[in-house]
């Protein structure tokens with residue numbers, strides 16, 4: 551049996567580089583020799599036990615590599631091609647996929663919540679020497695020669711998630727946007743907001759290096775949550791609330807802050823992976839005027 555090295559989840563705060571069996575491609579599958587991959591905030595949730603996966607799973611969901619093996623039934627790709635694969639590997643043919651809901655792919659039948667995200671979640675992932683790609687026909691993208699592996703590795707998940715957060719927020723030209731957290735996901739949401747035409751983008755983080763990067767990547771204003779009351783500042787800067795708030799951390803606190811920063815009728819686009827229970831506070835989503843709020847506060 552041929553073996554390879556891979557990053558294996560054994561339990562909370564216990565990941566190890568192990569020698570494991572090298573995969574081989576069945577019909578419709580491909581095996582990549584991984585040449586670049588990275589670590590996502592979601593991997594941190596997995597390692598800390600905040601997002602459960604089964605012990606023995608190879609983690610990682612950002613694959614760039616060279617095709618090592620191709621199963622039967624795949625056309626348009628050759629052994630040796632340099633390819634990028636998305637973090638989610640939808641089948642391309644089920645009801646969810648045909649309706650454009652690729653993250654909820656049901657693998658041939660119906661829909662499955664988060665069923666499209668499989669690498670390092672429900673099947674072995676990319677932090678390994680080799681990776682088995684399911685539904686390869688729907689999930690391989692050739693990389694142009696003039697583009698390096700490092701230039702595309704963020705597209706597998708991090709940039710596409712950030713851009714997706716801006717798109718799901720329905721940002722329009724001239725909108726005001728706040729992005730809570732400026733990790734890689736939040737930074738890409740900031741760029742996404744800029745590309746979609748927002749004219750005031752407020753980036754929030756507690757790390758000055760990340761805030762400096764946010765300004766480089768399109769934030770007009772940055773707020774350090776250790777140094778100010780972010781919600782108050784955002785309401786002041788926008789004259790009553792942003793059109794779109796993007797949550798890019800995954801905590802109850804930042805989710806609630808997003809709600810409080812919104813103008814009435816604004817949109818919250820939520821990207822963070824929340825561990826445990828996320829509660830939606832009723833008082834932050836009901837439309838009440840300051841006068842009504844005053845009356846309510848004085849009724850009890």
Ligand SMILES: NC(=O)c1ccc[n+]([C@@H]2O[C@H](COP(=O)([O-])OP(=O)(O)OC[C@H]3O[C@@H](n4cnc5c(N)ncnc54)[C@H](O)[C@@H]3O)[C@@H](O)[C@H]2O)c1
Pocket residue numbers: 590591592593594595707708711730731732733734735736754755756757760775798799800803804820821822823824
């Ligand atoms: N929806 C998806 O498909 C998807 C995909 C990838 C990642 N994610 C999730 O996105 C989230 C962010 O991922 P990442 O890789 O950017 O994480 P990261 O850990 O690299 O960055 C988090 C950032 O949050 C900042 N931060 C901490 N507390 C804060 C607070 N109270 N207010 C503002 N900022 C604060 C930190 O300083 C850091 O810069 C994670 O929950 C991850 O699981 C979701």
Ligand SMILES: [Zn+2]
Pocket residue numbers: 590591592593611637707708
């Ligand atoms: Zn990820």
Ligand SMILES: [Zn+2]
Pocket residue numbers: 640641642643644645646647648655656657658
């Ligand atoms: Zn599908």
